[in-house]
Amino acid sequence: MSDELTPSDAATEADIPAGFRRYLAFTGVGALLAQGNPCVLAVTDARAPVRMAPGSTTRCISRLLSDNLAEVRCYSSTGVAIECCGHGLLCSAAFWGSRWKGSGHLLMGSVEIPFRADGTRYWLGFSRPEIIPAELSDDLQQIVPGKPLYSAQVGAASGYLLVEVGEIGELIAMAPPGAALTALTDRALLVFARDLPDGPDGPDYRFRYFAPQYGSPEDIATGSAMRLLAAAVCERYPVATLTALQCSPEGGVLYAEVDGDTVWVGGHVQETDSR
Numbered sequence: 655m656s657d658e659l660t661p662s663d664a665a666t667e668a669d670i671p672a673g674f675r676r677y678l679a680f681t682g683v684g685a686l687l688a689q690g691n692p693c694v695l696a697v698t699d700a701r702a703p704v705r706m707a708p709g710s711t712t713r714c715i716s717r718l719l720s721d722n723l724a725e726v727r728c729y730s731s732t733g734v735a736i737e738c739c740g741h742g743l744l745c746s747a748a749f750w751g752s753r754w755k756g757s758g759h760l761l762m763g764s765v766e767i768p769f770r771a772d773g774t775r776y777w778l779g780f781s782r783p784e785i786i787p788a789e790l791s792d793d794l795q796q797i798v799p800g801k802p803l804y805s806a807q808v809g810a811a812s813g814y815l816l817v818e819v820g821e822i823g824e825l826i827a828m829a830p831p832g833a834a835l836t837a838l839t840d841r842a843l844l845v846f847a848r849d850l851p852d853g854p855d856g857p858d859y860r861f862r863y864f865a866p867q868y869g870s871p872e873d874i875a876t877g878s879a880m881r882l883l884a885a886a887v888c889e890r891y892p893v894a895t896l897t898a899l900q901c902s903p904e905g906g907v908l909y910a911e912v913d914g915d916t917v918w919v920g921g922h923v924q925e926t927d928s929r
Contacts, residue, residue: 673697675749679741680875680906680921683774684855686897688905690924691741691875693728695749702727705734714742716749722758723766724750732869740778740877740919741906743767747776748923775909777920780881782912783808785889790817793838797831798845799824804890807841808882812867815841816886822847822860826901830864830872840867844879846898857899857907859883875906881917884910 674696682688693712702715706729714728728742729735736742743760747769750758756771760778768779788807794815795802804818819825825847835843846861863879864872873879880898887896894913900906909920 675745675925676927677745677748678924678926679744680877680900680908681924682905682907683922686855686857686899686907688875688899688907690904690906690922691873692926693742693745695742695745697749705729708733712736712739712742714739714746716746716760719761722754723761724758725761727762730869734869738762738765738878740880741875741921743769743778744776744877744919744921745923747771747778748925751776772920775920775922777909777911777918778877779916779918780878782915782917783882783885785816785882785886791838797834797838797843799828804886806886812840813842814844814879814882815839816844816846816882818886819845819847822849825860825862828862830866832864832866832871835864836867842867842879844882846883849899851897856897858893858896859887859898860901861898862901872902873900874902874904875900875908875921877908877919877921880908880910880919884912884917884919888912 674694677693678690679693681690695714697716709731712728714726716724716726718724726746727735728739746760751771760767770777786807790802790805798817800819800821802817803820806816808814842865844863846859849857849860861883863876895911898908911918
C-alpha cells in the first residue's frame, strides 16, 4: 500500500469494524494507582488505512497474518499513524495472547515485536536503543526543573532527549513545556527522577514524557519511553529490571527487563468495553 493519502484512505471512528474493544494499558495494581492509557482496538481481515480522521483517543487496527503473527497499526487522536505505539501494542498483545496461549509476534510497520504473558502482565520485546550522553543547551536547561543530573540523546534530530532530575516534587510540578520545547528541538522530552520505594512493589523511577512536536503535549503512559528509560538506567547502574510510575495526570505503571540487546517493556491491561 502506498503511504500517500488518498480520499479513500481516510477513515472515521464509524469506519472501525463492529466488534471493537476498549482497553486501558499500563494500569496500576495494588498500591500503585494509575488509570492507564486508553486504546480502541478493532480486529479485521482488511488492511488498515494510511490514516484516520481525528478522534478522541488512540485507535488500533489489527489483522491476523499467520500463526502467532498479527499486524497492528495505531493512530493518534489526530488520525496520523504512530510509528511505535507501546500502549496500542500492549493492548493488541492482550487480545492475541488470550487466543495464542500468551505469546506471539506483532508486526508494526516493518518491525516484528515479540510478546509474552507473565501472569496478569504482558511484555513487549523491543531492540535496545543506543544511549548517547549529551549536555543540555542553556535554553533547554530553562525548561527542565532544577539542575539536571544526567542528560542523553537517542536517535536522529527528531528522536528523543532524556534528562534525569534530582527531586520527584520538581518533576511532578513541572509544567508541560509545549511551544517552548518545540521552538528549541524536534526531540521528544523524557524527564525522570529516581525514587525510593516504600516496599518491594514500589516504583524505582518516576517520569514524564512530552512530545508537543507530534501533537502530544504530555503522554499518559508510554511504552516506548519506558524502553528508553530502562536502557539509560541499566547503562548507569548495575540493574536489569525496574518499575516506573509515569506521572501524567492519569498515570501509568510500567515495568522493564533488559536482556542483552532486548528491552522488555511490561504492563497490565484492562478491557473496559467490547461490542
